[in-house]
Amino acid sequence: MQNLLKLFAYCGLIGMTFGCNQVTDEQMEIKNYWPEAGVTYEIFIQSFYDTDGDGIGDLNGVTQKLDYVQELGANAIWFMPLMPSPSYHKYDVTDYKAIHPDYGTIGDFKRMLDEAHKRDIKVVIDMIINHTSDEHPWFLEAKKGRDNPYRDYYVWAKYDTIQDYLDKKVVTLDSDNIRQWHDLGQGEDYYYGFFTGDMPDLNFDNPKVREEIYEIGRYWLEEVGVDGFRLDAAKHIYPDDRAADNHAFWEEFRAEMEKIKPDVYLVGEVYDMKEVVAPYLTGLRALFNFDFHYTLLEAYKKQDGMLLAKKQYNILAFYNGITDDFIDATISSNHDQPRLLNELGKSKEKLKQAIAILMTMPGAPYIYYGEEIGMLGKKPDPNIREPFLWDVASVDEGRPTWITPKFSTDRTVTPLAVQRKDADSYFNHYKGVIKLRNSHPALAIGSLELPKSTYPKAVMAYCRKAEGQELFVFHNLGNKQVEVPLPEGFGQKVYALKGVKVQGTKIILPAYSSIVLGK
Template sequence: MRNLLRSFTYCTLVLLTASCMQDANEELEVKNYWPEAGITYEIFIQSFYDTDGDGIGDINGVTKKLDHVQELGANAIWFMPLMPSPSYHKYDVTDYKAIHPDYGTMDDFKQMLDEAHKRDIKVVIDMIINHTSDEHPWFQEAKKGRDNPYRDYYVWAQYDTIQDYLDKKVVTLDSDNIRQWHDPGQGDDYYYGFFTGDMPDLNFDNPKVREEIYEIGRYWLAEVGVDGFRLDAAKHIYPDDRAADSHEFWEEFRAEMEKVKPDVYLVGEVYDMKEVVAPYLTGLRALFNFDFHYTLLEAYKKEDGMLLAKKQHDILAFYNGITDDFIDATISSNHDQPRLLNELGKSKDKLKQAIAILMTMPGAPYIYYGEEIGMLGKKPDPNIREPFLWDVAEQDEGRTKWITPAFSTDNTVTPLAIQKEDADSYFNHYKRVIQLRNTHPALAIGSLELPAEKYPKAVMAYQRKTGEQELYVFHNLGKKSVEIPLPQGFDREVYHLKGAKVNGDKIKLPAFSSIVLGK
């Protein structure tokens, strides 16, 4: 039965679930819209697939599972940190030009990169340059004294000039660290570490530091061959009151990287409101849209369909006022937020619709590993990063064991191998909506237009338009079925979810259903 189902074509699978009204005989062109509107799959190697039996995922495991990424329909992979580090998460680097030994070797990485590129899958790596580990050789030298040549690689201040800062307790949007200045235990000087004392911030006023960072970027682009970087903590290169200096740095960084690779992909983590985020776009062409994630959750909570559509429309208009050369990296979850299924009250219907919303909205969507099989997870962070379930436990040779999962277990999550046999599974739903996006230019790269018509509060409605295609999208985020007028000229059902359908001159939208209409 498993082999039979795996041999079904996409359209056959769609017809089995009655989720798409596209003619099964019509040939649709599958396009790769990356980076402008392509789909990126985020992987935490530690939890992905283990090939050497040590319980920790490795790069060879990613190589073995590249076909999974390709089957899902993703165009790129973003790897969470893979450089040597003393922590499990590896956001505190000790060597910027190496692979963590738990994950493998640089040769393993280059082989994986070659295999990914053969499949037309781009590779983006996490670049953590706001800070290093306190075990990094630079910091070990810097601690030796004020005259050490590496002292000025970090930010220092004398005790009596920063007492107010030592005493204050500031909780920011993206860090709950209550003390930013830290005592190395070697005198009156304190060093700055925005996140923790284990992560001392680099001093980007020092030209030597900038050149070190540029050289690291050149190495990964030119010598290793990656396609780009995800820039961690991009907002914190300088303090908030020096935001203009941060903007200037990222413009300089981009210029240096484009000298090596003109089409380098740079996506930044700037966690704030759009007015703060937008100025970074001149340096970092892509920025994560955290508002998308949180507004989507708020829309479900309030059963307010247009909340997200209006928010997204406003953000895109605002960004276009800064530059028309930007990429809106939309997310429904990532490694820092509780798993989406938990956020949605473990509702299968809501999760499926949420992904249909993500894939029919503008932007370049990111998928966090495991979301496609409905993995679960809540804070603390390690439990949001639990092992991927490839098969039932007794047959899952590659399942990692570095942590005992508290949320994603065989009792709570159906493994991928089983989901592949189920036409109604999360995995096959993800494949369908990704395929829908990749075969309809309007959904990938079209404009976002909001309707003049008024619909029931729970209904989200928007049009997506390109010169060659025009689609109308409706989602009912409410618990009750609603019926709305069929918009004039849109009488062709392209896709529907959970029983949404055209009925004469009306559209019937059951709870948590969606429909895409064409002309």
């Protein structure tokens, strides 16, 4: 965390106080604070922008739309899998050092990367190493027999040793697969695939496998030049009962990657409660905060404003008890959850407030492509990953057509080109609230403090502090207007959403409204 301490103080420094002199917006541009506090935009290339007319988004399409990412205010892009794979989602890799031909070539990727870096946009790619595709050359060799040199690249067991596990019926948080040992049909060994039989797990007890993975990481960092990796299924490198081995592996992985790129960004997917997630911080400096997403939704359902603020405070305190060198990767949605607007009952008011909450809370927030234009989507997963609507259908030549959208259509979602012209649109709201965060260090990298005062149940209240700045934030998550006292010393309205009024010593908060106050 040394680099960040040079800047100010990160959210792990809970409860620390600073001087509170007001700072001008020009002095507070924080675009270079990534990854500690920057905004990352998640893209599913297949659904983003198509330049060759095959109905599938591609890397050249991303290159054409980098100015859009910059306009939105994001500091980085996370790409969902882009390596060769037999599936549409590409989470089962067949070649770790190539680009899926539907998306382009390594040359296309490098050109995109160069253009992104020219715009100060970092690039993070999905790295799927818990498993490969069952069509990967390693597995094709491993299937040939017990004596094949690649056999030990995967996890095997004889039938009579795993009988008790063959009819497993436990569904985990991140997999609904109920049968994790799979039969080759050869009358002998079963192989382990935590997610599906199409995705056989690699055997990380084999040092050759670990070295293969490190070499793949070196390739993308050194020869290609990416800025980091999003590590899929980081909790499942080893079985759940070997958590200590998982932690040790990621520490080793981080050390190997930092030999190549000392500032490499590693963000892990560990889908669990904070007590399970936190020990991974010694290897994976950044971890997704799934609790943020689910607690935000729960707070709206219960109209309980402090539910999320208290949860976030406790998570940061817990993490800080393990290490002060961590990044809390907050999310309001991603490619595995129903679209946020669906989760919020298609309420425009709630969606606008939800992003205001995300951008005024501590952490390094992620935005899932299309959320900023109010895209819709529910399970199954392909319908959460429908094509981005750039313009009205009659002129939107780059809109991918690989899937017929069920939720995000011209009848249900206003395309970006139209929203740009509407000051009240989702897009302009997202753009504005991201700019708010990017111009106030207290919001981007400040500590989180909870007030001692008691407010109406629907009110979320917290203070954000960074060196030279202190801000007080209120959100009314309820469907009725409430009043709260104006905090002493906070007389400047920095930001307001939905008609908030300050009258004397009180603040009037309409339903689903927010205000940020400064000194």
